[in-house]
Amino acid sequence: MRAEMKDETQKVVVNGNGHSGKLSHLLASQHRDYLLSPTGAQVKISNLEGKVVGLYFAANWYPPCRGFTQILVGIYEELKSSVPQFEIVYVSSDEELDAFNNFYGNMPWLAIPFSDLETKKSLTRKYDVEGIPCLIFLQADDRKEDATVGDGVELIYRYGVEAYPFSNERLEQLQKEDKVKRENQTLVNLLANHHRDYVFSHTHTGLKQVPVSCLVGKTIGLYFSAEWCVPCAKFTPKLISVYEKIKQELAEKGEEDFEVVLISSDRDQASFDSYYSSMPWLALPFGDPEIKNLVRHFNVQGIPWLVIIGPDGKTITLHGRSLINLYQENAYPFTNAKVKELEKQLEEEAKALPTMVFHQGHRHDLNLVSDGNGGGPFICCVCDEQGSSWAYQCLQCGYEVHPKCVRAVHHDHNVLVDPTTACL
Ligand SMILES: [Zn+2]
Ligand SMILES: [Zn+2]
DSSP, X not given: OOEESSOOOOSOOBOTTOOOSOHHHHHOBTTBOEEEOTTSOEEXXXXXXXXEEEEEEEOTTSHHHHHHHHHHHHHHHHHHTTOSSEEEEEEEOOSSHHHHHHHHTTOOSEEOOTXXXXXXXXXXXXXXXXXXXXXXXXXXXXXXXXXOBOXXXXXXXXXXXXXXXXXXXXXXXXXXHHHHHHHTOOHHHHHOBTTBOEEEEEETTEEEEEEGGGGTTSEEEEEEEOTTOHHHHHHHHHHXXXXXXXXXXXXXXXXXXXXXXXXXXXXXXXXXXXXXXXOSSEEOXXXXXXXXXXXXXXXXXXXXXXXXXXXXXXXXXXXXXXXXXXXXXXGTTOOHHHHHHHHHXXXXXXXXXXXXXXXXXXXXXXXXXXXXXXXXXXXXXXXXXXXXXXXXXXXXXXXXXXXXXXXXXXXXXXXXOOGGGOOO
């Protein structure tokens, strides 16, 4: 969610050039050896020598910058109270002085004066700033050529104050910890972060906060979805119906063991609000930084995508969507053992199916195939959803449908099929 300046690549940029010598060379101009402070006073650039300095590239006109600035202010104030060797310098892309003054008015750190376009340009070039918000961290020991960390926004979102001193060494250490975290995955470290320990639920009066800790011990579906996504519009009602059936069955048994959490990639708050209002379950807040981490953590390659987390906080399956399509509410609790049992059941049922049918929506005979016996993963031409294991397949043109979607009719080769509905 950064404004693009060139193309949007979000990788850790380690600047090979380093910054040559003193901060003055970077931040001063011919006529200026100071920076602005929030009180309007001038602060000598030489005061920054020996500190960890974050160069903050942002602009008031881009909403994600406003959101990130708020977070950064919190981090800055927390760090400044304990670490004196730390400073941030605002490098603005604001278009007018009034906008700069307004935006900088909310920042507690230093800034390059708005009028100094030349320094701003040369910093953008030097650090290869491709999008905003961007945060480049310069280490106190600037003799180290590769000490610059160019992915400060990511670091702050992901790790908060723990990322201090924002060095490559610290980054490596945190990534190692991440790996361990992955291995010790829990619901709390998946869904909560430094700034938020709750998810939303609906009430009559609006959104209510539900502590993530209240979900621990349940089976949780993480539903990656968005209002603009066409396949989501088909899958969401199905998931709602399955969700309600599972909840009802559990309620009858006196258990409260299942929840779904919407992880939305909606593009604005209004779409999120309207989409989420159609759903009976929980949600992460719109635009939450954790969403990006979850997408990466679960390698979400397209939506709708349903990840199932077990009561122990570990991942049960990344393929909740297919399981819902294949088995509906019977898929609960989505475990390997349950899936094996369902496959066996399907196998038994398939024995009773005719080996060949003539289906209302297709002009050729369809053959019953199974996984490893001419079949495999497919998209059903009737319901457009994924399938695997058993299917009715046209050997001539590859047309495939779920056995449950077949509308068998008497074999009559004179029946005309509307070619526009034929799915090849
Ligand atoms: Zn189907
Ligand atoms: Zn055919």
